[in-house]
């Protein structure tokens with residue numbers, strides 16, 4: 001019987017050596033440790049042995065069982081490790097490879113300029129006030145002191161709609177009337193950014209649609225000195241702390257007095273170059289004290305309140321800043337142009 005157990009053990013261990021996968025290992029377990037395996041049969045036959053033989057055979061049978069179980073466990077662990085190494089080798093992941101870049105959009109250069117302008121005026125306490133792109137003749141012109149047939153209307157060729165007196169705004173100035181009528185008689189400090197439309201010949205310097213940023217401050221004791229200080233400060237914050245500015249008398253129907261503001265050419269420093277056409281100065285905006293008629297139209301008594309207003313073109317500022325020669329690039333959607341910003 002002891003010989004028999006030795007044979008069972010040897011055969012089982014020999015069979016285990018050739019096993020290379022889990023399914024085969026399970027079959028081995030059934031064959032050598034299962035209920036009808038030779039070893040279990042040996043246990044069952046213990047009862048037929050004599051009292052003298054039984055302890056020694058029983059002990060040996062237990063040893064064989066423990067030995068086979070230990071061998072099984074060892075083999076299972078070895079197979080598990082082999083499977084892990086195989087999967088590591090076949091599914092190798094190189095964590096040092098750079099990731100796949102996602103295509104990233106960017107802000108349009110004029111939007112970037114608009115945001116810079118907005119941020120600067122926000123620091124000075126101006127709020128953004130938005131108003132509609134489609135306006136009436138009354139708001140776009142009449143309330144801003146452009147009566148019908150006023151010659152200043154010739155400067156702003158207009159897109160009219162099929163509805164009489166409804167048009168696409170030619171400037172952001174009608175927003176001044178909307179803001180004043182909303183806030184009067186409270187003091188106002190707003191900027192009015194937005195798209196404007198003019199029926200113009202498209203060329204390197206003019207487009208049929210463009211953005212403007214209008215500014216308006218209304219209150220008591222607002223003077224031309226406030227206008228100059230605010231706009232000179234804006235120019236320094238936008239173009240650099242050393243930039244000098246100057247005001248030239250001008251004419252707009254909705255301001256009196258009116259002035260255009262130039263900054264010293266930041267390309268040549270005032271020496272004269274092709275960007276400033278040899279003058280040393282660049283025109284950047286129009287401005288003036290709000291005309292008493294416009295104040296009255298907005299709901300403010302011009303005997304008590306005064307104000308200043310200004311307007312500038314983000315396209316023009318962007319062109320000056322980046323020395324872009326042709327305004328038409330802004331609407332061509334050419335990525336070779338847009339990706340530079």
Ligand SMILES: [Zn+2]
Pocket residue numbers: 265266267268269270271272273274275276277278280281
């Ligand atoms: Zn210059």
